[in-house]
Amino acid sequence: xxxxxxxxxxxxxxxxxxxxxxxxxxxxxxxxxxxxxxxxxxxxxxxxxxxxxxxxxxxxxxxxxxxxxxxxxxxxxxxxxxxxxxxxxxxxxxxxxxxxxxxxxxxxxxxxxxxxxxxxxxxxxxxxxxxxxxxxxxxxxxxxxxxxxxxxxxxxxxxxxxxxxxxxxxxxxxxxxxxxxxxxxxxxxxxxxxxxxxxxxxxxxxxxxxxxxxxxxxxxxxxxxxxxxxxxxxxxxxxxxxxxxxxxxxxxxxxxxxxxxxxxxxxxxxxxxxxxxxxxxxxxxxxxxxxxxxxxxxxxxxxxxxxxxxxxxxxxxxxxxxxxxxxxxxxxxxxxxxxxxxxxxxxxxxxxxxxxxxxxxxxxxxxxxxxxxxxxxxxxxxxxxxxxxxxxxxxxxxxxxxxxxxxxxxxxxxxxx
Amino acid sequence: xxxxxxxxxxxxxxxxxxxxxxxxxxxxxxxxxxxxxxxxxxxxxxxxxxxxxxxxxxxxxxxxxxxxxxxxxxxxxxxxxxxxxxxxxxxxxxxxxxxxxxxxxxxxxxxxxxxxxxxxxxxxxxxxxxxxxxxxxxxxxxxxxxxxxxxxxxxxxxxxxxxxxxxxxxxxxxxxxxxxxxxxxxxxxxxxxxxxxxxxxxxxxxxxxxxxxxxxxxxxxxxxxxxxxxxxxxxxxxxxxxxxxxxxxxxxxxxxxxxxxxxxxxxx
Numbered sequence: 001x002x003x004x005x006x007x008x009x010x011x012x013x014x015x016x017x018x019x020x021x022x023x024x025x026x027x028x029x030x031x032x033x034x035x036x037x038x039x040x041x042x043x044x045x046x047x048x049x050x051x052x053x054x055x056x057x058x059x060x061x062x063x064x065x066x067x068x069x070x071x072x073x074x075x076x077x078x079x080x081x082x083x084x085x086x087x088x089x090x091x092x093x094x095x096x097x098x099x100x101x102x103x104x105x106x107x108x109x110x111x112x113x114x115x116x117x118x119x120x121x122x123x124x125x126x127x128x129x130x131x132x133x134x135x136x137x138x139x140x141x142x143x144x145x146x147x148x149x150x151x152x153x154x155x156x157x158x159x160x161x162x163x164x165x166x167x168x169x170x171x172x173x174x175x176x177x178x179x180x181x182x183x184x185x186x187x188x189x190x191x192x193x194x195x196x197x198x199x200x201x202x203x204x205x206x207x208x209x210x211x212x213x214x215x216x217x218x219x220x221x222x223x224x225x226x227x228x229x230x231x232x233x234x235x236x237x238x239x240x241x242x243x244x245x246x247x248x249x250x251x252x253x254x255x256x257x258x259x260x261x262x263x264x265x266x267x268x269x270x271x272x273x274x275x276x277x278x279x280x281x282x283x284x285x286x287x288x289x290x291x292x293x294x295x296x297x298x299x300x301x302x303x304x305x306x307x308x309x310x311x312x313x314x315x316x317x318x319x320x321x322x323x324x325x326x327x328x329x330x331x332x333x334x335x336x337x338x339x340x341x342x343x344x345x346x347x348x349x350x351x352x353x354x355x356x357x358x359x360x361x362x363x364x365x366x367x368x369x370x371x372x373x374x375x376x377x378x379x380x381x382x383x384x385x386x387x388x389x390x391x392x393x394x395x396x397x398x399x400x401x402x403x404x405x406x407x408x409x410x411x412x413x414x415x416x417x
Numbered sequence: 418x419x420x421x422x423x424x425x426x427x428x429x430x431x432x433x434x435x436x437x438x439x440x441x442x443x444x445x446x447x448x449x450x451x452x453x454x455x456x457x458x459x460x461x462x463x464x465x466x467x468x469x470x471x472x473x474x475x476x477x478x479x480x481x482x483x484x485x486x487x488x489x490x491x492x493x494x495x496x497x498x499x500x501x502x503x504x505x506x507x508x509x510x511x512x513x514x515x516x517x518x519x520x521x522x523x524x525x526x527x528x529x530x531x532x533x534x535x536x537x538x539x540x541x542x543x544x545x546x547x548x549x550x551x552x553x554x555x556x557x558x559x560x561x562x563x564x565x566x567x568x569x570x571x572x573x574x575x576x577x578x579x580x581x582x583x584x585x586x587x588x589x590x591x592x593x594x595x596x597x598x599x600x601x602x603x604x605x606x607x608x609x610x611x612x613x614x615x616x617x618x619x620x621x622x623x624x625x626x627x628x629x630x631x632x633x634x635x636x637x638x639x640x641x642x643x644x645x646x647x648x649x650x651x652x653x654x655x656x657x658x659x660x661x662x663x664x665x666x667x668x669x670x671x672x673x674x675x676x677x678x679x680x681x682x683x684x685x
Contacts (some may be wrong), residue, residue, distance in 0.1 A: 016498050016549065024549070025547075025549045025550065026518055026545045026547075027547070027552055028473070028544055028545055028546055028547075028568070028571075029547055029567075029568040029569065029571075029581065029598075030474075030571075030572050030592060031571045031572075031590065032547055032549065032572075032573075032577075033572045033573065033574060033577060034572065044545055105642050160526045184477070185470065185480070185484070187469065188479055190471060191471075194471050194472075194473045197473045197474075198473065198474075198476075198597045201595060201596060201597060202596035202597060202600070202601075204572055204595050205595075273589065296621065300519045301517075301518040301519045301520070301522060301546070301553075302471060302519060303471075303545045304545070305471070306550075306553075309519070311519065311523070313523070314492050314520055314523060315469075315470065315493075315519040315520035315521075315522070315523030316470045316487060316519075316520065317470040317471055317519070355471060365633040386609065394425055
């Protein structure tokens with residue numbers, strides 16, 4: 001349970017699943033009793049020390065947590081070279097630290113949430129798992145926990161994404177999952193999510209839907225955030241242990257927003273810690289070829305929650321674009337919509353080109369190949385670090401590794417493989 | 418314009434026979450002519466689907482109809498214009514809009530409720546906006562004199578029904594199978610039981626839909642319910658025959674109406 005202190009940013013959502021005006025339970029009647037059941041089960045699990053113990057044990061011994069906290073010294077030095085001096089000639093360039101969630105089993109933060117949800121599914125006696133996936137990271141993480149617990153797994157994936165993410169499709173199949181290409185609509189992530197909901201509504205008696213991000217009907221945004229909050233809880237302790245203070249700025253990339261909430265949430269009531277969420281500006285916020293729901297969208301209702309959406313004036317959903325398939329979703333978790341409107345978190349956007357530059361910068365300065373999603377965060381870090389004093393601390397979430405993206409990057413750089 | 422919507426819907430369910438409720442998607446084919454064909458065939462209530470990019474509760478037939486309509490550039494204004502013209506041609510036939518929340522709330526609930534009332538709409542079915550989030554649309558619709566038509570499903574247990582019925586009007590739409598539109602069909606025995614369960618808690622008429630395709634199926638259901646809803650089977654005809662669909666729709670609806678209107682009411 002979150003703290004119920006007054007004036008806290010950590011006591012959302014309310015009992016109806018609302019984060020301010022956002023969130024809620026906008027689902028077909030067939031699903032509503034299921035969603036209410038899930039909430040009851042989640043409350044019981046939260047109160048059960050055995051549930052938490054099993055979750056912690058799997059995170060430690062199966063996922064490999066805690067993930068390291070790493071000071072990126074050469075990146076810091078590199079950014080300082082091009083940092084302009086301050087007004088009184090003082091040197092600039094904040095220290096850049098990374099939370100290394102790309103070192104998790106399966107290579108991204110997604111597994112934290114999947115472990116939590118599959119434990120809930122087992123608690124509820126569900127015998128079949130379904131999931132949606134865009135880039136395939138959540139699909140791989142779901143297929144992984146299904147193999148680990150011996151449950152059949154069906155993953156819906158837009159046919160367009162199946163084509164461009166073949167390695168992850170094969171990984172899911174190796175793990176025993178059935179991957180169903182979705183050709184309805186425009187055959188991308190939002191259509192995969194529609195198809196997941198259609199499967200769920202027809203198989204409510206035995207099926208658990210593992211949603212991959214902090215979105216969907218209540219209680220999904222809350223429980224995904226809670227499972228991912230292990231990132232920020234660890235980082236808080238690690239920062240205190242290493243440097244005896246909290247960071248000045250947290251930075252994370254945002255598609256649906258689960259890795260960002262996981263990092264931010266445990267710090268929300270630390271007034272001195274600023275936070276920056278980084279959306280995908282794609283080919284630029286001016287046109288329609290971006291995936292920045294907060295900066296370029298408007299509030300609406302989709303996939304069970306009210307949140308910022310990319311949509312036209314009639315409320316029809318428009319397609320996002322990003323070089324990163326994991327950020328290419330026309331919505332965003334409802335808690336981010338609330339954090340934006342409340343002013344607690346600042347949001348910015350980074351283009352495909354900037355993310356590609358940051359991807360290469362990290363490869364060369366730190367020997368780390370990041371996924372294209374956190375490459376957006378790294379690009380924003382590079383901008384901000386140059387404007388901050390040398391004793392300032394930036395902590396960014398390195399939420400995924402880039403092995404899956406090397407073909408996309410090669411293509412964007414004009415390299416034949 | 419919207420002089421007596423409550424009466425139009427209740428009149429349709431007060432006839433001596435069960436009501437046939439027919440669905441087509443707005444902007445798919447020649448919608449004016451399609452709607453006229455439904456009425457000519459004997460439909461008692463018209464459901465007009467508002468196209469949406471992400472029809473999460475619909476099967477392939479209605480998904481395709483949504484995309485065909487949006488592909489032709491159908492806007493909310495076009496849907497309302499179709500309703501307005503329908504009301505002018507058919508002053509006594511009840512008209513219900515069915516769709517998803519986002520297009521309905523995009524300009525604000527009051528805007529939508531008032532525009533729908535001006536267009537002569539009698540009721541609204543919003544698939545993904547249930548009693549939990551009613552305040553987003555329900556009060557505005559009821560204030561404008563439009564019935565908020567709620568859905569009940571096999572998963573809606575007795576303890577939950579009062580919440581579903583709170584603020585509901587027009588009729589209660591019983592979704593006879595847990596699933597999406599146009600797919601499976603429930604056994605008529607389970608439907609009889611479900612309708613009895615619902616009617617124990619409400620005086621609203623109960624119409625049953627999802628997966629009803631043939632006159633035989635419709636007659637089976639009509640024996641136990643106040644109304645039968647047919648959607649996907651009609652939408653498929655529009656998909657197949659395009660601008661030539663009206664004649665086919667009239668034939669199909671006429672067969673369905675004959676079956677529904679002459680159904681022997683089973684004793685509860």
